Amino acid sequence: MRAPGCVLGIESSCDETAAAVLAPDGEILAERVLTQLADHAAFGGVVPEIAARAHLAALGPLVADALAEAGVGFADLGAIAATAGPGLIGGLLVGTGFAKGAALAAGVSYLAINHLEAHALTARLPGLAKSAPEFPYLLLLVSGGHCQCVAVEGVGRYRRLGSTLDDAVGEAFDKTAKLLGLPYPGGPALEAMAREGVARFDLPRPMLRREGCDFSFSGLKTAVVQLVAGYGAGALPRQLAADMAASFQAAVADIMADRLGHALAMLPAATAVVIAGGVASNQAIRLRLAEVAIANGKALIAPPLRLCTDNAVMVAWAGIERQRAGLVSTLAAPCKPRWPLEAI
Numbered sequence: 343m344r345a346p347g348c349v350l351g352i353e354s355s356c357d358e359t360a361a362a363v364l365a366p367d368g369e370i371l372a373e374r375v376l377t378q379l380a381d382h383a384a385f386g387g388v389v390p391e392i393a394a395r396a397h398l399a400a401l402g403p404l405v406a407d408a409l410a411e412a413g414v415g416f417a418d419l420g421a422i423a424a425t426a427g428p429g430l431i432g433g434l435l436v437g438t439g440f441a442k443g444a445a446l447a448a449g450v451s452y453l454a455i456n457h458l459e460a461h462a463l464t465a466r467l468p469g470l471a472k473s474a475p476e477f478p479y480l481l482l483l484v485s486g487g488h489c490q491c492v493a494v495e496g497v498g499r500y501r502r503l504g505s506t507l508d509d510a511v512g513e514a515f516d517k518t519a520k521l522l523g524l525p526y527p528g529g530p531a532l533e534a535m536a537r538e539g540v541a542r543f544d545l546p547r548p549m550l551r552r553e554g555c556d557f558s559f560s561g562l563k564t565a566v567v568q569l570v571a572g573y574g575a576g577a578l579p580r581q582l583a584a585d586m587a588a589s590f591q592a593a594v595a596d597i598m599a600d601r602l603g604h605a606l607a608m609l610p611a612a613t614a615v616v617i618a619g620g621v622a623s624n625q626a627i628r629l630r631l632a633e634v635a636i637a638n639g640k641a642l643i644a645p646p647l648r649l650c651t652d653n654a655v656m657v658a659w660a661g662i663e664r665q666r667a668g669l670v671s672t673l674a675a676p677c678k679p680r681w682p683l684e685a686i
């Protein structure tokens with residue numbers, strides 16, 4: 343028999359349907375992620391209506407599966423946490439509607455979780471880092487929809503130090519990958535291709551050495567568009583595309599390393615640097631960021647890949663952190679497609 347008070351987490355804000363069950367101390371009892379990549383591949387991006395319907399079809403069986411693996415029933419749960427934003431409204435309604443209904447039926451608490459907060463707190467999951475980072479720490483949140491440096495000052499207390507002025511870094515990866523003829527999502531495919539290439543093209547590094555820690559990627563993307571166009575129509579030869587991929591990735595790594603240095607100067611009290619979001623799974627970028635962190639006397643905490651990309655473990659864990667801080671939600675808590683971290 344499990345101790346009562348387990349937390350079920352649900353994630354459905356974009357194109358991953360995920361469910362996880364955590365013990366009250368944060369031990370992961372079960373985790374499931376179902377990606378909808380195949381459903382959206384033909385469209386080169388996430389189609390909101392397809393995503394919402396796929397979440398609706400997948401969520402019930404996925405939750406049942408996760409509960410069965412964890413060996414707990416709804417009656418053993420202490421709370422149900424679901425991503426309530428930011429994200430695509432259809433998916434958010436599916437996840438939170440399910441969570442609210444189940445919480446009401448089981449007579450347990452409902453926790454409306456901000457997806458960005460879930461990424462931000464993942465590093466504090468027990469057993470993940472040698473010791474959980476104390477507040478304040480610096481979070482570099484780099485995904486398909488987000489690109490920001492955040493001072494994490496406590497549960498529910500976030501201060502944005504800088505963010506992108508145009509594209510998110512993951513979006514830049516996805517768009518560049520598309521130009522190079524790679525499938526969506528472009529990040530992992532571009533990283534793999536970059537390993538075969540030489541960074542021989544001199545691409546711009548927007549914002550480098552600029553005050554603050556804002557990002558910009560549109561100039562870099564435009565430069566790649568022009569570079570590719572310079573080789574005429576038709577598919578690029580593989581080696582050429584690989585060299586472009588390597589050059590793009592090197593430019594992004596330079597930008598991120600520079601911005602991290604500036605962000606650390608803005609938060610000297612940071613106990614550690616935490617990276618989160620899909621792009622944090624890029625090995626070349628991780629390495630560069632680790633160098634900058636170490637040069638500044640900070641540890642770099644990078645969650646394992648499966649916890650860097652969208653998942654429900656982080657949602658359940660954010661629920662536990664919020665419960666501990668006395669921050670529960672009511673069933674009236676709305677979904678918020680736009681929900682900046684500072685507005686929690």
Ligand code: KG4
Nearest residue numbers: 485486487512529530619620621624651652
């Ligand atoms: O955090 P995430 O799973 O979803 C959100 O956007 O919230 O991040 C997905 C993004 C996509 O843009 C994807 O191309 C990018 O992260 N990504 C990567 C890598 N893996 C995922 N970008 C660069 N290198 C990677 N290895």
Ligand code: ZN
Nearest residue numbers: 485619651652
């Ligand atoms: Zn995410």
